[in-house]
Structures are given as structure tokens and as C-alpha cells.
Amino acid sequence: MKNLSLLFKISTMLWIIWGLVHVLAGVMTMRGILIDDITASVAGIADAVDPASLKTDYPKAAGAIIGQHGFNLFWIGIVTFISAFYVWKGNKNAIFLAAITGGLADLGYFLFMDLGGYVKFMPGTVMTIVSSLAIILSFYAYFKTKAVTNSL
Numbered sequence: 001m002k003n004l005s006l007l008f009k010i011s012t013m014l015w016i017i018w019g020l021v022h023v024l025a026g027v028m029t030m031r032g033i034l035i036d037d038i039t040a041s042v043a044g045i046a047d048a049v050d051p052a053s054l055k056t057d058y059p060k061a062a063g064a065i066i067g068q069h070g071f072n073l074f075w076i077g078i079v080t081f082i083s084a085f086y087v088w089k090g091n092k093n094a095i096f097l098a099a100i101t102g103g104l105a106d107l108g109y110f111l112f113m114d115l116g117g118y119v120k121f122m123p124g125t126v127m128t129i130v131s132s133l134a135i136i137l138s139f140y141a142y143f144k145t146k147a148v149t150n151s152l
Contacts, residue, residue, distance in 0.1 A: 004090075004141040004144050004145050005090070005141075007137045007138070007140060007141035008087055008088055008089070008090050008137075008138060008141050008142075009088055010137055011084075011087050011095075011133075011134045011135075011137040011138035011141070012084045012085065012087045012088040013084075014130050014131070014133055014134035014137070015080050015081070015083060015084035015087060015098050015102065015131075015134050016081060016084045017130060018077075018080055018102055018127055018130050018131050018134065019077045019078065019079075019080040019081030019082075019084060019102070020077065020081060021077070021123060021127055022073050022074070022076055022077030022080070022102075022105075022127075023073075023074055023077035023078060023081065024077075025044075025045075025070075025073045025077070026070045026071060026072070026073030026074025026075070026076075026077060027070070027074060028041075028044055028070075029041045029044060029045065029066060029067070029069060029070025029073060030067055030070035030071060030074065031070075032044065032066075032070075033063050033064075033066055033067035033070065034067075036063075038058040038062060038063045038066060039051070039054055039055050039056070039058070041063075041066045041067075041070065042054050042058075042066060045066075045069070045113075045118075045119075046113070046118040046119060047118075047119055047120050047124070048117065048118055048119050048120045049118055072105075073105075076101055076102065076105045079097065079098075079101045079102075080098045080101055080102040080131075083095075083097045083098035083101070084098065087134075087138055090141065090142060090145060092142060095138045095139070095142050098134070098135075098138070099134075099135045099138070099139070102131045102134070102135075103131055103132075103135050105131075106127065106128045106131045106132070109124065109127075109128060110125075110128050114128065
């Protein structure tokens with residue numbers, strides 16, 4: 001049981017890092033929209049693309065869409081960050097909330113950004129690995145703990 005507790009703690013640390021990175025990414029993305037620099041926001045997201053190729057006169061609606069994306073990054077980061085502290089104690093709801101929120105966000109990122117070749121390995125792909133590892137560790141520890149508890 002002690003090793004399973006360690007897995008929850010490692011998962012917690014991974015979710016804290018993941019959450020903070022996404023809160024920061026959300027703030028930076030929204031900041032670009034608020035100062036009317038849509039190109040900077042798009043270039044910040046698609047960091048493997050030559051920024052010069054992204055420079056264009058974006059319509060206001062595109063800025064709103066990117067702004068919404070930044071807001072989503074922000075709240076997803078907050079939810080996983082808060083959930084992480086409950087994952088520490090093996091809370092089932094927090095484990096699944098973090099996995100659903102952070103995991104699905106990263107699934108979309110992986111499918112459209114990573115596979116599309118629009119992002120660099122660091123930090124984007126690394127964060128996908130971090131969330132995947134957090135999910136695997138917390139799920140393993142949760143289901144092992146549940147199996148031990150049920151056998152008593």
C-alpha cells in the first residue's frame with residue numbers, strides 16, 4: 001500500500017506541473033488577444049511553425065476563437081491543478097476529474113497539433129507525456145488499492 005501511495009504522490013506532482021503550465025499558456029494566449037496581437041497567440045500555440053508564415057490580418061472572429069482557446073487552457077489548468085491535491089490522497093473523483101479534463105485536452109492536442117507537426121517537443125509533447133503518465137500512475141494505484149480493499 002505504501003508504494004501505491006507513492007504513485008498517487010508522483011501523479012499529484014505531474015498534475016501540478018501540467019496544470020500550472022496550462023494556466024500560464026492560457027494567460028499568455030489570452031494576453032495576445034487582449035493586446036490585439038493574434039499572431040503572437042497563434043505563434044505561441046503553433047511554436048514549430050515559422051512565425052513569419054502566421055503573420056496576417058486575422059479577422060476579429062479568429063481572435064475570439066483563439067481567445068476562447070486560451071480561456072479553455074486556463075480553466076483546464078486550474079481544474080487539474082486543484083484536482084491534483086485530492087489525487088494525493090487517492091480521491092476517486094479527483095483522479096477521474098483530472099484524467100478526463102487534462103487527458104481529453106491533451107488527446108485533442110496530440111491529434112491536431114502533435115500529429116499535424118505544428119508544435120515542438122518541448123513543452124507541448126512533453127506535457128502530453130506528463131498527463132499520460134499521471135493518468136496511468138493514478139489509475140494503476142487506484143485500481144490496485146480498490147482490489148486490495150475488496151479482498152479484505
